[in-house]
Amino acid sequence: MIVGRPFLTVDQIQKKVRELADSISADYENKNLLAVGILKGAFVFYSDLVRMIRVPLTVDFILASSYVKSNTSGEVKLMHDITEDTTDKDVLLVEDIVDTGITLNYIRERILMKGPRSLHICAFLDKTERREVEVPLDYVGFAIPNEFVVGYGLDYDNKFRNLPYISIFKKRT
Ligand code: 5GP
Numbered sequence: 685m686i687v688g689r690p691f692l693t694v695d696q697i698q699k700k701v702r703e704l705a706d707s708i709s710a711d712y713e714n715k716n717l718l719a720v721g722i723l724k725g726a727f728v729f730y731s732d733l734v735r736m737i738r739v740p741l742t743v744d745f746i747l748a749s750s751y752v753k754s755n756t757s758g759e760v761k762l763m764h765d766i767t768e769d770t771t772d773k774d775v776l777l778v779e780d781i782v783d784t785g786i787t788l789n790y791i792r793e794r795i796l797m798k799g800p801r802s803l804h805i806c807a808f809l810d811k812t813e814r815r816e817v818e819v820p821l822d823y824v825g826f827a828i829p830n831e832f833v834v835g836y837g838l839d840y841d842n843k844f845r846n847l848p849y850i851s852i853f854k855k856r857t
Pocket residue numbers: 725750751756779780781782783784785786787788831832833834838839840
C-alpha cells in the first residue's frame with residue numbers, strides 16, 4: 685500500500701477550514717446552530733471547523749457508513765443516531781467527503797423527518813464525478829477528482845485517519 689505525497693497540505697486544509705467557518709459564522713448569526721458531525725470520517729474536519737466558528741452552537745454526532753474498504757456497498761448502515769432535539773434547531777450536517785451522495789442523502793432525509801427549523805450541509809471534499817444521488821451542498825471545501833483519498837479523518841480500512849494532510853491512496857498491485 686502506498687500513501688503518497690500530500691494532495692492537500694496542512695496549510696491548504698487549515699486555510700479552507702477557516703474560510704468555511706467564516707461563511708458559516710456569518711450565516712448563522714442569531715440562529716440556533718446544531719452542528720452534526722458524520723462519523724467516523726468527519727471527526728477531524730468537524731473538530732477543526734467548530735473551533736473556528738464564532739457563533740454559539742451545540743454539537744451532536746451521527747455514525748453511519750456505506751463503505752466496505754474502498755468500494756461503496758450502496759447501503760447505508762446507521763450505528764448511532766443524533767441525541768439532540770432538532771425541532772428548534774438550525775442543523776448543519778458536517779461531512780468529510782461526498783462521493784455517490786447515498787450516505788448524505790440518507791442522513792439528510794432522516795434528519796428532515798425530525799422537523800428541524802432548517803437543514804444545511806457542509807462537506808469538506810466533493811467528488812462530483814461519482815454522484816448518483818443529488819444532495820444540496822451549501823458549503824464545500826474542495827471539489828476533487830475521482831481518486832480515493834486518505835488522511836484528515838479519511839480512512840482505508842479504518843487506518844490513516846490520523847494523517848494531518850490528505851493524500852491519494854494507491855493499492856500496490
Ligand atoms: P457516498 O455515500 O457519498 O458514496 O460515500 C460517502 C462516504 O464514503 C464518506 O463519508 C466516506 O466515508 C466514504 N468515502 C467516499 N470517498 C472516499 C475516499 O476517497 N476516501 C475515503 N477514505 N473514504 C471515502
